Amino acid sequence: MAMNSSAEEPQPLGRVVMAVKDWVGRLGEIWVDAQVIEIKRRSGPTQFLTFRDRIADVSASVTASALVLDAAGPLPEGSRVTARLRPRLWDRNSSLSFECLEIRVAGEGRLLARLEQLKRKLQAEGLFEPHRKRRLPFIPRTIGLVTGKGSDAERDVLTNVENRWPARFRIAYATVQGPHAAESVMLALQRLDADPEVDVIIIARGGGSLEDLLAFSDEGVVRAVAEATTPVVSAIGHEQDVPLLDFVADLRASTPTDAAKRVVPDFHQEAEVVSQARHRLDGALANRLDVAQRWLDDVRTRPVLLDPTSTFGAHLDKLELLRHRLASGIEQRLRHEESDLRSAISSIRAMSPKATLERGYAVLVDGGGQSVSSVGDAHPGTRINAYLADGQLELDVVGVTEEDSNG
Structure with missing residues (x-):
């Protein structure tokens, strides 16, 4: 009921606000379809969100308890939700907000929430740990490719690899979309993983919606990649597409074209690297030979090599001196011994019976x-x-x- 008022008989503001609050309170609870554009989590029991209409440029402030948010599961910003709201008008500043009593993720948001739960589960098991990632071979003997037959992803991988490096392929075609896609991808992966000649496996698919790429977030596919003994490269969709396969793969490529660039080197670049290395090696060898030649020239100019007998003169003089000293010593020793002998003979003769x-x-x-x-x-x-x-x-x-x- 409208309140009577005039310039002479105005209504008190508080009364008006309370009347509006009473009217708002009589609206009761209502289910709305909206998009969550902001979530402000706090340590207290009350959490603050912002909802926006999915078509019109209309937004509203929403409060919810931590229990309500937790019950909704993973709720990333941008999710489409169906929420049970109750409008409230605050006395102090007359601001209108909505209290969320229940929230359900709808549409693609529901898939995102489910994938987020699966992601947390697999992450808790350690399947995404960096130490599990295996290094790709520098030049693979044979490249395994899991993709749809005749797909753009197959053409992109084959063409770009061929342009970079001559390589062999083993292709295992699989259904990459639909209810049987996950099983088909797992079987193709297992077949290539069992091939001893396959050094790396690329799982490739072109872009698509979240539902189109759902097979590459399947728990069975993720676990099959984690158990594979051959390094696996994930090349699903466009750069903004991030299926769970990207987290468990040994290497995540943004596109199938990027995967081709990551699994084989570029022949022309490597040839240039080899050419530069050979040039540096030739220079190093030439420099080493120059140093050795200078050392040899320096050695050849030394007097001992110019005249190998030149040093013999000093040694001959020393040898002659030693020989003279030896001869003098021998002669002196002989004279001494002769003197001793003569003395001994004299003594013997003096004491002999004949004398x-x-x-x-x-x-x-x-x-x-x-x-x-x-x-x-x-x-x-x-x-x-x-x-x-x-x-x-x-x-x-x-x-x-x-x-x-x-x-």
């Missing part, structure tokens, strides 16, 4: 060859021999006279 005999002494020997050194060794009538310096005498003993020991 004694030459001074007039004789050596007496009886008939048995025994020396006669005492008068007791001879008896009258005994014949003895006397040895003199110049001969021998035979003597007969005619008498024996003993010398008195007392005097």
